[in-house]
Amino acid sequence: MVTNDNIAKNKSNPALTKEHYLFLNETLAESYYKIKIYSEVNNLKYQNLKVHGSVMSSNGIISLHFNQDHGCFTVSTESGLRIYNVEPLTQKLYLSHEQVGSVAHVEMLYRTNLLAIIGGGSLPRFDEKAVLIWDESQKDVQKKAVMDITFSQPVVNVRMKTDRLIVVLRNQVHVFTFPNNPHKLDSFDTRDNPKGxxxxxxxxxxxxxxxxxxxxxxxxxxxxxxxxxxxxxxxxxxxxxxxxxxxxxxxxxxxxxxxxxxxxxxxxxxxxxxxxxxxxxxxxxxxxxxxxxxxxxxxxxxxxxxxxxxxxxxxxxxxxxxxxxxxxxxxxxxxxxxxxxxxxxxxxxxxxxxxxxxxxxxxxxxxxxxxxxxxxxxxxxxxxxxxxxxxxxxxxxx
Missing domain, CATH: 2.130.10.10 (YVTN repeat-like/Quinoprotein amine dehydrogenase)
Known part of the structure; x- marks a missing residue:
């Protein structure tokens, strides 16, 4: 169990403004966990670039998810991940298998630079028992993976707000502060929840x-x-x-x-x-x-x-x-x-x-x-x- 003293201190996050957007629409409990921080999260930026559950398809798609305003959607695949804008339909981001491995789930934080990634599929680079926070605004590729939270059992879903990270296990839901100086606020037991x-x-x-x-x-x-x-x-x-x-x-x-x-x-x-x-x-x-x-x-x-x-x-x-x-x-x-x-x-x-x-x-x-x-x-x-x-x-x- 980690305490606030074990977590690296990051700068507080400023108020979000329109010019900080990354994926902007051009037309408009007691379980074990451990937090590792590799580098500071950049200020949330918005600039040009939600099947509930995972279903493997013949083309390698593992899961699909809309972001919070339904203006973008993520595609988790055996060959990496993709992000698309809805109006107009355009591909905005592709992270290859060499960068992120096979991916079970990707959660966007609205249209910002932060992604939450859960490894999965046949050749994952990231642990299925961890949520990895990816900062696409980092210029150094080695610093894009800024944080991970590891648990004792597989993570089946993750949700983000500008001030909260929610991690779903098969029998528990954990709520963390986010994105800087993260610490656990609460945990809740659930019925068996394989779909997350x-x-x-x-x-x-x-x-x-x-x-x-x-x-x-x-x-x-x-x-x-x-x-x-x-x-x-x-x-x-x-x-x-x-x-x-x-x-x-x-x-x-x-x-x-x-x-x-x-x-x-x-x-x-x-x-x-x-x-x-x-x-x-x-x-x-x-x-x-x-x-x-x-x-x-x-x-x-x-x-x-x-x-x-x-x-x-x-x-x-x-x-x-x-x-x-x-x-x-x-x-x-x-x-x-x-x-x-x-x-x-x-x-x-x-x-x-x-x-x-x-x-x-x-x-x-x-x-x-x-x-x-x-x-x-x-x-x-x-x-x-x-x-x-x-x-x-x-x-x-x-």
Missing amino acids: LCEVSSLGQTLAFPGPKCGSVQIVNLDTAQPGQSTAPVIISTHQTELACLALNQRGTLLATASKKGTLIRVFDINTKKKIAEFRRGADPAVVYCINFSHDSEFLCASSDKGTVHIFAVQDMELNRRSTFKTMGFLGTYVESQWGLANFTVAAECACICAFGPSHSVIAICVDGTFHKYVFTTGGNCNREAYDNFLEMGDDLE
């Missing part, structure tokens, strides 16, 4: 991860986390079966969940812990890969192994379709749930992540290397606006 389910609100301070009981979710307010003081999470019972996916809206006031059955998506008000909506993805069981709220929390999208991306209205639920058999009460909850406002299809059984873009658009990124952009209307129409293969794109050298 964990979400943190990008604008609020809400952290969500599986609870101790089947189908439950723990909610933590990161503002209350203090060194040496344990925080009691709020527990919300969401499903009777194991969780498959969860999501928070940007302000951390709404929680969406899907179980391993995959037929229903439920939305809860975090303040009251009450269910406010129940959306039906379909009648047959499915693997739900991803759920995301729109930035204004008006809509929700979800993808599954059925090859369909569903769009639901969260605020004005009258926009959603309902079963024509709703008046036949003997059919039960099947007809009482709301069906989607709109949907579109990608390749069936091809894992993909989905998120909202600008102007009622939805982006789907698939492990077969395809990029899909659809625009929907409140009347239920959904039309394709863009399609591409991001793996065939080169670096944006402008």
Whole structure:
């Protein structure tokens, strides 16, 4: 166990300003851990350059993740990692196998110079039991790996905020201060969590991860986390079966969940812990890969192994379709749930992540290397606006 005295002192981080951006959109508990710091983290910079879980594809893709504002996405592969901008679709960063090895997971800190990397795949350079912090703004290649935190068991997920680092193990979630002078604030025990389910609100301070009981979710307010003081999470019972996916809206006031059955998506008000909506993805069981709220929390999208991306209205639920058999009460909850406002299809059984873009658009990124952009209307129409293969794109050298 490391204490503050064992950690090298770094300079405090200044307030973020626009000129510091790195990946700027051109169009706009008790387990063992050890922290090693190799060099100082540069000031956070933003300059030109979120499948929940890992799915190996034939082209070497291990996992896909959006960043916090859904304007970029990371691709972890057997041959390194790639970062892409969404609007317009351009490759912004490629780190080769020689630089980072095979990678299981990459987490961006918004569009800054800092990346959190978890080694994995067939030829990893970094330990699967560690989170490595990579500072792309460092000019010296040998100094880009600025920090790692090593645990006694494999790391299955990591989340970042400008002042917090959240590390997910199969049975625990650890919260650290970040990025300078890091130290552990709190640890939470979870139910077995092999997919590393964990979400943190990008604008609020809400952290969500599986609870101790089947189908439950723990909610933590990161503002209350203090060194040496344990925080009691709020527990919300969401499903009777194991969780498959969860999501928070940007302000951390709404929680969406899907179980391993995959037929229903439920939305809860975090303040009251009450269910406010129940959306039906379909009648047959499915693997739900991803759920995301729109930035204004008006809509929700979800993808599954059925090859369909569903769009639901969260605020004005009258926009959603309902079963024509709703008046036949003997059919039960099947007809009482709301069906989607709109949907579109990608390749069936091809894992993909989905998120909202600008102007009622939805982006789907698939492990077969395809990029899909659809625009929907409140009347239920959904039309394709863009399609591409991001793996065939080169670096944006402008």
